[in-house]
Amino acid sequence: xxxxxxPSRLADTSDLIACASCDAVYRVARPDYGERTVxxxxxxxxxxxxxxxxxxxxAVALAAVILIFAAALFxxxxxxxxxxRNAVSLLDAALAFQGxxxxxxxxxxxxxxxFIPLARMLLVLYVIAPLVAGRTPARGARTAFRxxxxxxxxxxxxxxxxxxxxxxxxxxxxxxxxxxxxxxxxAVLVVLVVVQDTFMCRWSVWNALDKATRS
Amino acid sequence: xxxxxxxxxxxxxxxxxxxxxxxxxxxxxxxxxxxGTSECGRCxxxxxxxxxxxxxxxxxxWLVGVICYIPANLYPMLRTxxxxxxxxxxxxxxxxxxxxHGSYGxxxxxFVASVLIPIGKxxxxxxxxxxxxRTGRQSTRMRHGLYEVVEYIGRWSMIDVFVVAILSSLxxxxxxxxVAPGPASLFFALSVIFTMLxxxxxxxxMIWDLDAKPARKRAHV
Ligand SMILES: [Zn+2]
Ligand SMILES: [Zn+2]
Numbered sequence: 001x002x003x004x005x006x007p008s009r010l011a012d013t014s015d016l017i018a019c020a021s022c023d024a025v026y027r028v029a030r031p032d033y034g035e036r037t038v039x040x041x042x043x044x045x046x047x048x049x050x051x052x053x054x055x056x057x058x059a060v061a062l063a064a065v066i067l068i069f070a071a072a073l074f075x076x077x078x079x080x081x082x083x084x085r086n087a088v089s090l091l092d093a094a095l096a097f098q099g100x101x102x103x104x105x106x107x108x109x110x111x112x113x114x115f116i117p118l119a120r121m122l123l124v125l126y127v128i129a130p131l132v133a134g135r136t137p138a139r140g141a142r143t144a145f146r147x148x149x150x151x152x153x154x155x156x157x158x159x160x161x162x163x164x165x166x167x168x169x170x171x172x173x174x175x176x177x178x179x180x181x182x183x184x185x186x187a188v189l190v191v192l193v194v195v196q197d198t199f200m201c202r203w204s205v206w207n208a209l210d211k212a213t214r215s
Numbered sequence: 216x217x218x219x220x221x222x223x224x225x226x227x228x229x230x231x232x233x234x235x236x237x238x239x240x241x242x243x244x245x246x247x248x249x250x251g252t253s254e255c256g257r258c259x260x261x262x263x264x265x266x267x268x269x270x271x272x273x274x275x276x277w278l279v280g281v282i283c284y285i286p287a288n289l290y291p292m293l294r295t296x297x298x299x300x301x302x303x304x305x306x307x308x309x310x311x312x313x314x315x316h317g318s319y320g321x322x323x324x325x326f327v328a329s330v331l332i333p334i335g336k337x338x339x340x341x342x343x344x345x346x347x348x349r350t351g352r353q354s355t356r357m358r359h360g361l362y363e364v365v366e367y368i369g370r371w372s373m374i375d376v377f378v379v380a381i382l383s384s385l386x387x388x389x390x391x392x393x394v395a396p397g398p399a400s401l402f403f404a405l406s407v408i409f410t411m412l413x414x415x416x417x418x419x420x421m422i423w424d425l426d427a428k429p430a431r432k433r434a435h436v
Contacts, residue, residue: 016247018240022359023232023420025240025247041230041423042359046245077385084388096384097396105396105404109380112373142258146243153366153411156373163377166321170313171382206244210257 017203019044047203054132054208060196061121061128067189068118075180077164079171090114090182112156117193120155123148124200131208145205152197161190232423239264269418273344276413281337283406291397293379298391305399306330306375328374329403336372336410339365340417347421358422365414372407376400 017028019039026046031037036048050056071090078087094113097105127145130138138144164186168177233240238247239262241255248255252262291303304312306329313322339361346358379396386394 013238013247013249016238017245018233018238018247020240020242020245021363021419022423023234023240024230024423025233025236025238042356077381079385079388081388081391084391086385086387088384093381093384096380097400101401102396102398105376105380105401108404108408109376113377146258146260149243153370153415156370159371159373160377162324162371163374163381166324166374167378167381167385169318169321170378171386173316175386177385203245206246206257 017046019046048201049204050199050201053199053201053204054128056199057124057128057196058132060192060199061125064121064189064192064196065118065125067185067192068114068121071182071185071189072114074182074185076182076186077168077180078178080176080178081174087180089180090186112154113160116151117155117157117189120148120151121196123151124196127205127209131205131212135212137209137212141209145209149202155193157186157193158190161187232420234264234420234424265421265424266418269416269421270344270347272416273340273413276409276416277337277340277344280406280409280413283402283409284333284337285402287399287402287406290399290402292375292399292403293382294395294397295386296393296395303397306403325375325378328372332368332372333406333410336365336369336414340410340413343417343422355422359419362414362417362419362422369407369411369414372410373404376404376407 015028016025018025019042021044022039022042024039024041026037026039028047029037031047031049033049033051037046038044039046073089073091075087076090076093078085090113091110094109095106097103097109123144126138127141127148130136130141164183171177233247234250237250239250239252240247241258241260241262243260244255244258246255246257248262250264254260255262288306290305292306292309293304295302295304306325310322310326310330313319313325343358343362343365379400383394383396386392
């Protein structure tokens with residue numbers, strides 16, 4: 001049976017970190033840039049700082065915001081069968097569910113592939129930009145970062161990309177499919193979203209928010 | 216990438232959980248507070264050492280997820296209309312159709328995303344929620360691995376809904392051919408959302424508590 005911890009040592013808990021998956025507690029040891037600390041028993045990543053992560057995150061988020069708008073509006077795909085032609089944008093595709101309750105699926109699709117990725121990027125910009133500029137955090141920065149983290153599993157651009165690939169193969173022997181500019185913008189966007197997540201170290205952001213508020 | 220070890224917070228050589236140390240951890244920002252603190256001073260998240268209602272929420276979302284999955288398989292996912300024929304395909308019929316046309320690759324992708332992953336996820340969540348109440352023979356690490364897989368893979372079921380979205384917006388060639396989404400798309404999307412919520416409600420820290428209980432001692436007796 002482990003001895004109860006010495007209360008005097010625990011009065012200040014600010015140098016402790018707990019693994020969110022398994023509740024193991026460690027004393028914070030900051031790894032070098034590019035390295036990471038991992039929970040010893042469940043192997044969840046605890047801290048993974050990157051050099052100049054703030055600037056990189058801002059650059060990627062700005063690019064992603066522009067791409068999301070462009071990808072939503074430009075032609076995404078077009079098909080051609082015996083002279084009949086139809087071109088659609090990403091918004092058209094997302095809003096394809098019509099008639100009664102199916103509208104709900106349209107709303108969900110638009111949210112999952114456009115609005116939530118966009119919202120996450122804007123929230124991240126709102127939180128990180130003042131930190132990188134060395135100012136005090138924007139008002140509500142903590143809530144904003146919480147939302148950005150909560151929305152993470154609901155941002156499904158990369159899954160939509162697989163859906164595109166499947167649809168392409170599915171209709172390519174029935175019709176002539178051509179890819180519009182928005183298709184390639186969306187492809188880049190998917191890569192950016194994935195890259196963004198590798199730069200983002202949750203612990204480092206919270207720590208920076210802490211420090212910026214105290215000073 | 217190099218991994219850096221961290222010093223365990225307890226004085227002993229055993230890894231201790233926040234709960235064992237009389238602390239409570241914030242799930243959102245990983246900050247640790249003395250037990251009994253109700254709100255995280257750093258991020259404002261509500262603190263609970265273990266969420267007692269977590270399993271109830273898991274089962275509630277799980278149940279609606281399973282219920283939605285039934286009509287998702289009975290109703291048509293896609294309505295295809297060409298010059299001469301109109302056909303309606305459920306998820307499984309769609310997979311069989313694809314395989315018939317020789318597109319085994321996509322048939323497999325859709326089958327995995329729409330059948331294997333959802334059913335596997337229902338079973339896995341049920342197993343975790345049941346096993347967390349008793350000390351089973353399965354190792355903690357295995358259960359944690361299962362939980363991570365479930366959390367990671369559940370979202371990918373949405374593929375079929377997105378395929379339906381793309382096909383039914385793209386294939387609109389007036390009289391020649393058209394594709395429309397069927398009611399199954401709604402139930403399927405709901406089922407995926409509910410199972411994701413179910414998995415998110417699960418407090419994975421409970422998996423590790425079993426290790427901490429004197430279960431091992433009992434085994435020696
Ligand atoms: Zn852990
Ligand atoms: Zn917190």
